[in-house]
Amino acid sequence: MAISSYIGPEGQTAGGTGSGLAGRFLIAMPQLDGGAFAQSLVLVCSHDEEHAFGVVVNKPISGLYMADIVSEMSITPSPSALTRAVHFGGPVDMQRGALLHSLDWRTEETLIVAPGIGMTATRPALVAVNEEEGPRDAVLFMGHAAWGPGQLDAEIKSNAWLDADGAPSLIFGDDPEGAWDEALHSIGASGALLSAIAMPPGDPLPN
Numbered sequence: 001m002a003i004s005s006y007i008g009p010e011g012q013t014a015g016g017t018g019s020g021l022a023g024r025f026l027i028a029m030p031q032l033d034g035g036a037f038a039q040s041l042v043l044v045c046s047h048d049e050e051h052a053f054g055v056v057v058n059k060p061i062s063g064l065y066m067a068d069i070v071s072e073m074s075i076t077p078s079p080s081a082l083t084r085a086v087h088f089g090g091p092v093d094m095q096r097g098a099l100l101h102s103l104d105w106r107t108e109e110t111l112i113v114a115p116g117i118g119m120t121a122t123r124p125a126l127v128a129v130n131e132e133e134g135p136r137d138a139v140l141f142m143g144h145a146a147w148g149p150g151q152l153d154a155e156i157k158s159n160a161w162l163d164a165d166g167a168p169s170l171i172f173g174d175d176p177e178g179a180w181d182e183a184l185h186s187i188g189a190s191g192a193l194l195s196a197i198a199m200p201p202g203d204p205l206p207n
Helices: 066-072 123-130 151-157 176-186 191-197
Strands: 025-028 041-047 052-056 060-065 085-088 092-101 111-114 117-120 138-147 161-164
Touching (some): 041 176, 066 085, 092 123, 151 161
Antiparallel strands (some): 060 085
16 A cells, blocks of 8 residues: 555646535435445545546545554554544545645645645655644545546536535544534435435446
């Protein structure tokens, strides 16, 4: 496994050109149940006509901790790394990782992806978090979500996703697996409501 900067389609980095939905959250609708994005909450890091790129923020990987990752990188894990869960960021490039973190700490390589949220994908950043000398809040993600030209817009139009504003607490809160429900409640919705308004099942959407 490696910590290295995410590069999206066409070589664009997170937070690249184009505005669109960058910095907003995507809430998975019921028609995505059964796949990698079932009940997912995705932070969109970059979105334009050519591509979209984001990170699933509410799915800790069972049994995988930061200590496992830093040990593979010949970094001595700290006590906190033994209990700091690593999260599933999406089904693309799952051997590559990045940190989403609060902006009380940043480097020249940090990408600002949303208000109060940065992304850094360097070894020194991982060392700083491991040694508790980095940002106040940080989560390590492996993998990411990516869409081709027009794909995300088409999925939203087909009611696969709702988009919403969101706060850093959706990423850094104590209950990441409850973030999907929390995001729904923030827009006055619920899982039952989503099931009622979702389109009838059709051809599976590409991941």
